Amino acid sequence: MKLARVATPDGMAFAAIEGEQGSETAREIAEHPFGEPTFTGRIWPLNQIRLLAPILASKVIAIGKNYADHAAEMGSVPPENPVIFLKPNTAIIGPGVPIVRPPSSQRVDYEGELAVVIGRPCKDVKAAQANKVILGYTVANDVTARDQQQADGQWTRGKGYDTFCPLGPWIETDLDVADLAISTTLDGAERQSSRTSLMLHSVGDIIEWISAVMTLMPGDVILTGTPAGVGPMAAGQTVAVTVEGIGTLTNPVVEK
Numbered sequence: 001m002k003l004a005r006v007a008t009p010d011g012m013a014f015a016a017i018e019g020e021q022g023s024e025t026a027r028e029i030a031e032h033p034f035g036e037p038t039f040t041g042r043i044w045p046l047n048q049i050r051l052l053a054p055i056l057a058s059k060v061i062a063i064g065k066n067y068a069d070h071a072a073e074m075g076s077v078p079p080e081n082p083v084i085f086l087k088p089n090t091a092i093i094g095p096g097v098p099i100v101r102p103p104s105s106q107r108v109d110y111e112g113e114l115a116v117v118i119g120r121p122c123k124d125v126k127a128a129q130a131n132k133v134i135l136g137y138t139v140a141n142d143v144t145a146r147d148q149q150q151a152d153g154q155w156t157r158g159k160g161y162d163t164f165c166p167l168g169p170w171i172e173t174d175l176d177v178a179d180l181a182i183s184t185t186l187d188g189a190e191r192q193s194s195r196t197s198l199m200l201h202s203v204g205d206i207i208e209w210i211s212a213v214m215t216l217m218p219g220d221v222i223l224t225g226t227p228a229g230v231g232p233m234a235a236g237q238t239v240a241v242t243v244e245g246i247g248t249l250t251n252p253v254v255e256k
Ligand code: MG
Pocket: 062, 063, 064, 111, 113, 142, 223, 225, 226
């Protein structure tokens, strides 16, 4: 199922996106999408609604250097264990919403990533059990003020600006993410192209590592790291991240 959060003429709702590409509809969900969703009976054509960020997370946990080629381009070797950091949930935006470049940064980069959405409260999850706590998967852009990330020595400021966590277009709940194509384009030109099979730490290992530290809540989002090819975005450009089997997350870039 493709789970979305949508703005309809009547307000905000979760919805299941159904139908062929180009003629999709949004089947409105009553209340929340966790567990077996119930439906209101209302169905909206996609052109009558707006897709929002597909989930409201209590926190976004991200993995640094989870592809060897990206660690190499950052001038470092991949860490033995996953390196984790937090992005504030106030950084989340949906498809089509502008990424705002703060004037304090000279270099704001895209990082295309596969994102995991957690489906139930959990702690100390073993990798082999991770599928039981996953709601589904979406596409993320781990937008980064690269100059501030490097200047500060830790990443909260460079990764934490409002609009620095685009998510969407929806959550795919039925997906094997072991070997999916992931790519990023800037103004239509390909900048990143890799496969999730090249992740150094698998989704199961990542969930085991993170949930040993903190309780994960329904809707929490885990960004699984970016492959090589990161680079800067200028105001006026459009960035698009695609993960095979999910879809494409597109956002324009503006200056504050
Ligand atoms: Mg990243």
